[in-house]
Amino acid sequence: MSEIMRADNVSMIFGGLTAVDNISLTMEDNEILSLIGPNGAGKTTFFNMLTGVYQPTFGTITFYGENITKLKPYERVAKGISRTFQNIRLFSSMTTLENLLVAHPKCNSENIGRVLLGGKKLKKARQEIVEECEEILEIVGLKDKEDELATNLSYGKQRLLEIGRALATNPKLVLLDEPGAGMNSMEKEELSTLIRYITQKMDKKVLLIEHDMRFVMGISDRILVLDHGELIANGKPEEIQQNQMVIEAYLGKGMTDEE
Numbered sequence: 001m002s003e004i005m006r007a008d009n010v011s012m013i014f015g016g017l018t019a020v021d022n023i024s025l026t027m028e029d030n031e032i033l034s035l036i037g038p039n040g041a042g043k044t045t046f047f048n049m050l051t052g053v054y055q056p057t058f059g060t061i062t063f064y065g066e067n068i069t070k071l072k073p074y075e076r077v078a079k080g081i082s083r084t085f086q087n088i089r090l091f092s093s094m095t096t097l098e099n100l101l102v103a104h105p106k107c108n109s110e111n112i113g114r115v116l117l118g119g120k121k122l123k124k125a126r127q128e129i130v131e132e133c134e135e136i137l138e139i140v141g142l143k144d145k146e147d148e149l150a151t152n153l154s155y156g157k158q159r160l161l162e163i164g165r166a167l168a169t170n171p172k173l174v175l176l177d178e179p180g181a182g183m184n185s186m187e188k189e190e191l192s193t194l195i196r197y198i199t200q201k202m203d204k205k206v207l208l209i210e211h212d213m214r215f216v217m218g219i220s221d222r223i224l225v226l227d228h229g230e231l232i233a234n235g236k237p238e239e240i241q242q243n244q245m246v247i248e249a250y251l252g253k254g255m256t257d258e259e
Helices: 043-051 073-079 096-101 112-117 119-139 155-168 185-200 213-219 237-241 244-251 253-257
Strands: 003-014 017-028 032-036 058-063 081-083 173-177 205-209 222-227 230-235
Touching (some): 003 043, 017 043, 017 058, 017 222, 017 230, 032 185, 032 213, 043 081, 043 173, 096 119, 119 155, 119 185, 155 173, 155 185, 185 205, 185 213, 213 237, 222 244, 230 237, 230 244
Parallel strands (some): 081 173, 173 205
Antiparallel strands (some): 003 058, 222 230
């Protein structure tokens, strides 16, 4: 398998607090990689470094062999990295379709001269963008909601809309920060199907954070475990389930020692 992303000895220090401590990892092609750990383990901080929200205090990040450590978030999007957020960040006053249109790269490439000249060519180009976004809405199950305001969608559907908006940027890699949060079991089953479709049919790579262990174990090819900013385990789901350090991180060492 070929390497998609690599982090080498990455650390993030805020004042005197080390949120992420000397983490190294690789993401390979054709795998769904999950990042798990207790609350405060450093998962979202690590995501923020991968996507350019933070620049690491130490270490380097490469994407398809290119050093992207100092690139800004929008520059990483242009390289093919997109994400969703732990706390939903939709444009609530825009419709479902408009939320995708605003993320589509071709919508941001029009200049004033082209707009003023207008004509059939511009109209056709815009229609093609709309059709591409409608196709994505079909994939995430929101085609019938395209004219509805994002704020009027249920919480679970807003999560799906965030994934759709990420896909509208035409990414190579999608980072999903707790995509199943607030979803019921049926919605999570649909989410699992969607993630597999994204990877298998759309050929996108997926790295996700998720707290639902059943969901993680069922969807992941490989799992990384963080605790107190350190990487404590890296392996297949069945290996992680049996890892004593992981069990202690979630339950506490004292509890695991009890009969």
